[in-house]
Amino acid sequence: MNTEFDDDDNPQNLHDCRNGPRTQREWLQNILLQRCGHTRIRDFQLDHGLDLINGRDVFLVTAPGSGKTLVSIAPLLWAQSMKQSGIAIVVEPSKFLTEQQSIVFAKYGIDAVAINEDTLREEFTRTKTSLFGRFKTAASPGSDILAVFMTPWMLNSDGFFKLLQNQDIKAAIRWCVIDEAHLVNEQGTVWREPYNAIKLLRPRLLSSTIYLAITGTCSPSEDPIVTKNLGFLPGSYVHARYSLDRSNLKFIPRFLQHATSTDTFLDLAFLIPLETASATDIPTTLIFCKTIGLGYSVMTFLDTLIPASIANHDRIILPCNSLWNAEHRNRFRRALESGVTRIGVCTDTCTLGVDIFNVSRVVVLDELSFNQLKQKLYRGGVTNRVVRRKLNQNKGLIGTLQPLITPGGARTNVLRL
Numbered sequence: 001m002n003t004e005f006d007d008d009d010n011p012q013n014l015h016d017c018r019n020g021p022r023t024q025r026e027w028l029q030n031i032l033l034q035r036c037g038h039t040r041i042r043d044f045q046l047d048h049g050l051d052l053i054n055g056r057d058v059f060l061v062t063a064p065g066s067g068k069t070l071v072s073i074a075p076l077l078w079a080q081s082m083k084q085s086g087i088a089i090v091v092e093p094s095k096f097l098t099e100q101q102s103i104v105f106a107k108y109g110i111d112a113v114a115i116n117e118d119t120l121r122e123e124f125t126r127t128k129t130s131l132f133g134r135f136k137t138a139a140s141p142g143s144d145i146l147a148v149f150m151t152p153w154m155l156n157s158d159g160f161f162k163l164l165q166n167q168d169i170k171a172a173i174r175w176c177v178i179d180e181a182h183l184v185n186e187q188g189t190v191w192r193e194p195y196n197a198i199k200l201l202r203p204r205l206l207s208s209t210i211y212l213a214i215t216g217t218c219s220p221s222e223d224p225i226v227t228k229n230l231g232f233l234p235g236s237y238v239h240a241r242y243s244l245d246r247s248n249l250k251f252i253p254r255f256l257q258h259a260t261s262t263d264t265f266l267d268l269a270f271l272i273p274l275e276t277a278s279a280t281d282i283p284t285t286l287i288f289c290k291t292i293g294l295g296y297s298v299m300t301f302l303d304t305l306i307p308a309s310i311a312n313h314d315r316i317i318l319p320c321n322s323l324w325n326a327e328h329r330n331r332f333r334r335a336l337e338s339g340v341t342r343i344g345v346c347t348d349t350c351t352l353g354v355d356i357f358n359v360s361r362v363v364v365l366d367e368l369s370f371n372q373l374k375q376k377l378y379r380g381g382v383t384n385r386v387v388r389r390k391l392n393q394n395k396g397l398i399g400t401l402q403p404l405i406t407p408g409g410a411r412t413n414v415l416r417l
Contacts, residue, residue: 025050031077032070036108042067048212048240049074052175057211057237059181059227063244064216069104072177072212076110076145079174085143086174087135091152091198093180093191094348095322096329098149101179105147111138112147115154118325135163139172152194155201164204173205181213184229185222190348199231211237216244265301268363271343272305279316282306282342285361292321294365295345302343312340320346 028049032041045067048058052075062068076088090105092098098114105112113119115131123131138146154160164170184195202209213230220241227237258266273281289295299317306316318341320332335341337358344356 024053028053028074028078031081032074035077036070036073038070041070044240044242045070045074048238049078051238051240052210052212053078055208055210057232058240059213059223059232059237060240061215061218061223061244062240062242066216066242068214068216069101072179072214073105073108073110073147075175075210076105076147077108080110080145084145085138085141085172086145087138087169087172088145088147088175088177089155089173090147090149090177091155091179092149093151093183093195095151096320097179098151099330100333102147102149105149110147111144112149114149116151117154122325130159132159132163135169135172136166139166139168143172152191152198156194156197161204170204170206173209176201176205176209176211178211178213178230180215181226181230182215182218182222185218185225196229199229202231263297263301265298268298268302269305271361271363272302276305276307276310279310279312279342280339282316283360284336284339284341284358285343285363286336286356286359287343287345287363287365289345289347289365292319292323292347295319295321295347298365299345315340317341317343317345320344322347 025046029041029046032038032045032049044062048060048071051058052071058071060068060071072090076086079086090098090101092101095114095116095118098116099119102112102114113131113134115134120131123129134146134148137143150160178195178198180191181195183191184198186192202211211230211232213227213232215226218226223239223241227239258264268287271282271285276282287295287298289298296319299319302317306313310316315335318332318335320329324332332341332344332346333356336344336356339358344359
């Protein structure tokens with residue numbers, strides 16, 4: 001989820017803050033403007049924020065980067081402004097994303113905690129207490145709003161189900177947000193089974209719990225399958241679908257030139273320019289690999305192309321996968337964004353919803369569906385150049401996303417493959 005706005009937003013679809021709040025809609029607009037630091041709010045963010053505030057479940061399909069986060073946080077900020085208490089469970093597909101999104105919510109003034117295997121272990125080591133204790137605290141009278149970010153595996157754990165035996169905690173859970181909802185129907189992934197188990201949560205919670213399912217890569221034909229598998233009943237929720245088109249992208253394919261069955265990856269050699277004299281000569285790049293082992297092979301090959309004389313040689317290329325702890329994952333993101341690290345090699349840990357800014361190229365070294373490909377290509381946030389490589393046995397695709405001036409003078413991006 002990303003709350004950044006494009007420069008070419010249609011003013012007719014945006015709101016400003018020149019008038020004081022008079023209606024419920026204007027009141028929500030005012031809260032979002034003040035608390036989230038934006039100068040304008042999109043219509044759909046207000047529409048579906050109000051749906052949630054008024055107790056309606058929502059299934060939201062809108063393009064990556066369109067501002068889904070504001071929809072999910074709107075009812076929490078509203079309740080907080082009304083001096084209410086309550087707990088929101090936010091389901092994220094990866095540990096990395098639970099940590100990143102909890103930071104985003106905290107930035108907007110919502111008490112937020114990421115609960116995953118790493119954070120549970122770290123909290124117990126530090127305080128000898130469990131992060132699950134935050135539920136009991138938030139369920140106490142007079143408590144503030146709490147957002148709890150969990151993976152579907154943690155959501156379906158015995159520890160969490162044991163918590164739900166406490167009626168006060170069950171009553172305090174007012175919202176359930178399911179991010180990357182399309183994963184419940186994503187064939188051949190590790191997420192499908194745990195996401196399918198989310199619907200088992202419904203009978204364990206009160207019927208008053210409000211549900212929001214969000215996705216940026218779901219086709220219209222998949223909508224009824226996804227909603228059914230998540231426990232949404234026909235006619236009992238708001239089905240909000242918006243365009244997923246990215247009109248500034250054009251795909252122009254070409255074949256790879258070298259084999260990929262060895263430990264050399266000659267089609268990736270261009271990532272390290274021949275004239276490299278310092279780390280800054282290497283454009284910041286994010287490489288997605290299917291396995292951790294493949295990632296380390298790619299790292300080893302690229303490392304041989306970097307002159308040994310370059311300072312901080314061991315920081316130029318860094319890995320990120322599920323074996324690393326939360327501290328390393330955050331250090332990985334900061335190093336890429338600051339430019340200290342020039343190439344990040346990762347697995348699906350960084351795929352879904354994770355935004356890493358200041359990345360100019362993205363390489364995808366994997367066989368995947370078109371939905372998965374889009375998710376990975378969008379991870380670089382707002383970039384001016386993207387590289388794609390898709391491995392298909394010994395063949396594949398490679399390309400760059402570059403600015404293009406159209407005949408009418410408009411600026412667009414073309415993915416040259």
